[in-house]
Amino acid sequence: MNIIDNLTANFSKFPGIGKKSASRMVYYLLNTPESFNLQLAQQIADLKRLIKRCDKCFAFTEESPCPICSDSSRDSSLICVVEQPSDVKIIESTGSFKGLYHVLNGTISPLEGRSPDSLTIRQLIARISADRPDEIILALNPTVEGDTTALYLTQLIKPLGIKVSKLASGLPVGGDIEYADSLTISKSLNGRIDC
Amino acid sequence: MNIIDNLTANFSKFPGIGKKSASRMVYYLLNTPESFNLQLAQQIADLKRLIKRCDKCFAFTEESPCPICSDSSRDSSLICVVEQPSDVKIIESTGSFKGLYHVLNGTISPLEGRSPDSLTIRQLIARISADRPDEIILALNPTVEGDTTALYLTQLIKPLGIKVSKLASGLPVGGDIEYADSLTISKSLNGRIDC
Structure with missing residues (x-):
């Protein structure tokens, strides 16, 4: 196992990233300027140290309370x-x-x-x-x-x-009744809105 | 822009990774053990320093000549x-x-x-x-x-x-003639093989 294989294996642990996508990501990094790779590496290394949970709402934030909780x-x-x-x-x-x-x-x-x-x-x-x-x-x-x-x-x-x-259940906007499942249709019928 | 947004923006530069996939990757990293993130960051930072081109075949390799060129x-x-x-x-x-x-x-x-x-x-x-x-x-x-x-x-x-x-041109294995484009079909006709 060399570093290309190791990095491919780690990228493919991400959700939705298969072995082929992971391999393409590694070859992309081999063709980018080194400064991009070093910046990306630094951000990944810093991520968990910089991000904490907001004491009030438990969202991820750099400062607690988070910008939303402290926005008057x-x-x-x-x-x-x-x-x-x-x-x-x-x-x-x-x-x-x-x-x-x-x-x-x-x-x-x-x-x-x-x-x-x-x-x-x-x-x-x-x-x-x-x-x-x-x-x-x-x-x-x-x-x-x-x-x-x-x-x-x-x-x-x-x-x-x-x-x-x-939140209301119903048809997604832009969706098609033909392709909606029956439970979604019956929920949107029961929750029908006066026009 | 905080580090979550910056890292999402960088992940979405990868080929085939959209903004939603990039965001999922960042939240995945927020939930993994810090040791995984540090290892990943180290691999990304080391990648271009460790990988060079093979002097003979120009493939990516850690050592030149590459393992394939030097395999007798x-x-x-x-x-x-x-x-x-x-x-x-x-x-x-x-x-x-x-x-x-x-x-x-x-x-x-x-x-x-x-x-x-x-x-x-x-x-x-x-x-x-x-x-x-x-x-x-x-x-x-x-x-x-x-x-x-x-x-x-x-x-x-x-x-x-x-x-x-x-390389031979023709129908991909497991493919369906119905879905092949006409150029591929005519190439596979011209390159037909004796049975």
Whole structure:
């Protein structure tokens, strides 16, 4: 095993990167200016040292509290609960949400041994009790685990007198009814909107 | 721009890696043990320092001459000419070739300003004149540039009294005639094999 093989093997550990893509990445690096490779290496080496979790919302950040939590122009009466730190970036990129976030760090899944205690649910409840937001938006994935976690959170938060909502299920924009699965169609029928 | 955005931007420069894949790669690194990240960073930083071109065949190697050129069990009467160093690895992985290689470093392309002098053609001719192999196999891509380069090389090498061949064109194994383009089908008709 030389360094080309070792680096190919490491690149192919990334999600969605197969052996061929990994090999193309290594040959790309062999043709780039050395300065690019050294900068990339430095960024990878620094990544985990520079990035920590925000003490308040648990998103990845260079400084805690994160830029979103410390932005006083954002609407602190809305907290959007997401599964992963990467979900924050995805929702931010839509530009349609101006409230705060809370990263759960996963979902409840008894089958895979993930109990409520392994998530940041305790911290979410403490945050709700202290800050008294108007509404909690559950932006969890529309999966069995996501729905289970949403149900669990609803039962915890509603008794505190706080409104709880979740993302609408339905047809993706630009999608085609012909190709939508029947569960999605029935959800979009049940959740139909007045025109 | 924080380090997550910078690293995402750099990963998305790789061939075949879009912005979403790059972002997934960064979040993957945020969840891996730091030792993996440091090892990966070290490999990327070392890559161009450790890898050079083989003086004989111009493939990427840690030591020159490369392991293939210095392997006396290989058949030195056959030289397979390829466009890129990565092509050596691809042909090696088939296990069906036991001769030596010569990396051209591209193709002749007047339109893109790549003349024969920018390739390792001079070195190939010198090598053929010195080592007198029995056959040169042109394993160039079946593109206009690849075919042009193959024609140019044939006209240079044949007068030296050396056999020149090129890879067969035809239907890919496991392919379907229905989905093959007409040029491929006519090439496979003209190159039909006795059964």
